[in-house]
Amino acid sequence: MKTSPITNWENVDAYFTFGPASFGMWLSLVLAVVMIGMLIITMMRHEQHSFKETADLYPSIQEELKGSWDPEFMIPVKVEGIN
Structure with missing residues (x-):
């Protein structure tokens, strides 16, 4: 056999x-x-799924944070030119 x-x-x-x-x-390039x-x-599907899951959970998380967040304990931040 001479190949x-x-x-x-x-x-x-x-x-x-x-x-x-x-x-x-060409086969290598196409692959x-x-x-x-x-x-x-696959990355786009994962991001869309994660965003939808987070958006579905957000209203419940927002309700939980309403009672525990107190603006009195915010750290004041001075931004040059704004404050």
Whole structure:
């Protein structure tokens, strides 16, 4: 079985399986783009889910904080040009 295109292995420094504009390079590029796209889509879904979950919980958290928050204990902050 002769599968190698090289007939003489003398003075061969490197043998590359696929080079520029070959099927292997295009396949690698497409796979990388698909993986990055799936990563971005997964991150967007996670952020939307987390935001919705937090927005659903916010009214109950806001009611809990109404009774315990006292503006008397706020630390005064002086901002130059405003105060």
